[in-house]
Amino acid sequence: MTTKVSSSKTMAEQRRSNRSRHTKFHVFTTVCLIAIIFTYMFNTNTFVSNISFNFTPNTTIPFLSVNLLDNQTFIVNQLKSTSTLHNPVLIVKEVIVQKSVSEDDQNPLVPPINLTKKQRMSWFKNKLPEFDMLNSNQEFEIRAKEFFQDCNVRFFMTWISSPLRVFGKREFLAVDALFKSNPESCLMILSNVMDSDFGFQTLKPIIDRGFRVQALTPDLNFLFKNTPAKSWFDHIKNGNRDPGEIPLAQNLSNLIRLVVLYKFGGVYLDTDFIPLKDFSGLRNSIGAQSVNSLGNWTRLNNAVLIFDKNHPLLYKFIEEFALTFNGNRWGFNGPYLVSRVVEREATELESNFTVLPPLAFYPVDWTRIGGLFLRPVNQAHRKWAETKAAQIKESSYGIHLWNKQSRRFRIEEESIMARLISEHCVICKFFKKSQRLSHNSFSISS
Template identity: 60%
Template sequence: VQSLFKSHPKGCLIIVSNSMDSSRGMRVLRPFSDKGFRVTAISPDFNYLFKNTVAEAWFDRLRKGNVDPGEISLGQNLSNLLRLALLYKFGGVYIDTDVIVLKSFSKLRNAIGAQTIDAKTGNWTRLNNAVMIFDKGHPLLYKFIEEFALTFNGNKWGFNGPYLVSRVVLKVKGRPGFDFNVLPPMAFYPVDWRRIGGLFEGATNEDHLKWLRGKLWQIRSQSLAVHLWNRESRMVKVEEGSIISHIMSDCCVFCNSSVSTL
């Protein structure tokens, strides 16, 4: 949250969350409001958000027990659908909570980020849905929602999320009326989920320190945000002098403290 307001001080943040739409959530967010930032939390109204979309009938079947939720957390899959519906209904920017924002998104429009690319061709091989910027009612969002409702599979991790947006974009690529941009991995996913732990480590020797300096410079100069891959990093300690410690210091809106320079 701090990182978002550091780069978008006049932005408006809506946190869609049952747990944050509470007295405890209000206490957590009050320091931001007291500082003049516009932020609120609201519980999702699925009936309203899915109304008049193909997700409406799917959600009705789910509630009646006519959809197999599968082994993957239903909450995770509803989150995948919810973000699409929110953007389709209202437009704007969707950001996962495990994303640190580094720069303003004000110049972005109808954009989604590539997670991986083919080293030989430079073409993307997978997209991700952790950060999305779209106009209200964008046809690609409609196709995303349609794909979710028609092909839902609750037993395959990512099938209704990153894999969904990837296969839909492949289908509509080059077709008229689907104006959007695919940003390179460095925009939002500068570090692969298998290597995210490296951003939390302090230098162990001179060569490692040199690598940390280079990577930090690359992220600061080329990335708009950093996805932290919470499934992999949530238990990892932020070490002193690490890249993440520097990025967190860059994004702080409540402190004047600084981290020693790499």
């Protein structure tokens, strides 16, 4: 009996010992696996991009130039090899967050999904006071008038975004190319984010070369005053008009470009439009995006607008925006708006307004824009690229890059974009590892 009990105890101890060794083995295996995953994630930057830190979005990054903001591998390697940085992980997180924000999500006032119209209007009414750009900026009118003295052409861009959305190298390229072809002109960037130390540092390479560019927070009360935009703006702020599901920043940009041209006159350009020619010879024009077989336009676009101050067509655009605003249909308050107004008012506009052909501003359709960025794969492709680049250089005032479609592309060497940029940039920051493109890197066959 004693022997049997002793044997049972021995077996139980062996089982416990086996379980203990088994448990220790599992723990050891798990620790090793976690270590492997941790090492892999760190080396591929996944670890950094998945950690949440509290940081101030407006913090500047003085040691990083604009053309490096998208190069995560470079940034991590730089931080690993630099011992003087006080908080490198925080800086890396800031850059990665800035890169990861969608271009379509420029508006910090994006309502929750699945709200009813009434709920969305109430939500916006409560949130709008937090949107600092809606506050009055009494310095705007004075600063704008002072800035535009002695300008050959007044250019405008808008950059209405959350602090997490940086004015990147694609946008910088548009500014760079503008002053190559229009050196005596002035560019005002209407922006709630770029009117800051960060914005100044971003634009400083252009300013240091003597070109006139300034970011300024717009005063919407001043711009909308004595126009139909005022009533629309009041209804939005009071919660009596549905802003819709489309980001409010997009529709504000559609409206601001109209009112700023109405108040000052000049040229509006999207930040993904690359100018190639002098605009001083253009007046009261808009570009066709597409035409039919007879050459008649079928759709206009508002990415480029050239108008005199107080032009009556601009007033009709603003009026149409206020009366028919729909915040739930993409393009309804933008390209489709200018198209339907011009079609309706065509008979009264012939003497003081021009519709330019697609080749002027939209030489490549949005469905084919990726082809401009690719390196030729053979001799036939190379010859076509040279011919297309020469055609654009000869006949186009610029190229709209349809950034929603092309933002994932880098400009490859010998591509059409590379050929054009090599002759149409001042600072020439470029989309490749070297970050620069020599003016002599490419030639264009005539």
